Amino acid sequence: MNRLDKTTIICRCEEISYEEIEDVISIGARRFDDVKRLTRCGMGPCQSKICSSLVAEIIHDKTGLPFPEIPLPRMRMPISPIKIGTLTTNSTTFSSVKSVLDEVELEDGKVK
Ligand code: FES
Incomplete structure (x- = not known):
C-alpha cells in the first residue's frame, strides 16, 4: 500500500488517517475491531462498509498476517x-x- 501517504483518509466517516491506523498497529492492533476501539475507525454512518477492507490491507502490509487470519469487523x-x-x-x-x-x-x- 505504498501509494498512500500518512495523511490519506482511510475512514471517511470518522476522518481517520493512514498514520492513525499505522500508529495503533504499531502498539499491537491486529484486528479491525482493535483499530476501531482505539481510533473510532468504523464507527461512522457506513458502519465500516467502506474502510474495513482498507484497514485489513494495512494490517496485512504492516504485520504480514495473511488475510484469512484478520477477522472481519463485528457487525451489530x-x-x-x-x-x-x-x-x-x-x-x-x-x-x-x-x-x-x-x-x-x-x-x-x-x-x-
Ligand atoms: S468509512 Fe469508516 S465508518 Fe464509514
Whole structure:
C-alpha cells in the first residue's frame, strides 16, 4: 500500500488517517475491531462498509498476517440504516422493517 501517504483518509466517516491506523498497529492492533476501539475507525454512518477492507490491507502490509487470519469487523444490528420509527413499532415480522434505501425512488437509475 505504498501509494498512500500518512495523511490519506482511510475512514471517511470518522476522518481517520493512514498514520492513525499505522500508529495503533504499531502498539499491537491486529484486528479491525482493535483499530476501531482505539481510533473510532468504523464507527461512522457506513458502519465500516467502506474502510474495513482498507484497514485489513494495512494490517496485512504492516504485520504480514495473511488475510484469512484478520477477522472481519463485528457487525451489530441494524445492518443498514433504518428510520427510528421503524424500530419503535411493535411489529415482529421482518418484512415490516425496511431500510430507508427501500424508500428511495429512482428515475432512470438516479434518485428523484
Ligand atoms: S468509512 Fe469508516 S465508518 Fe464509514
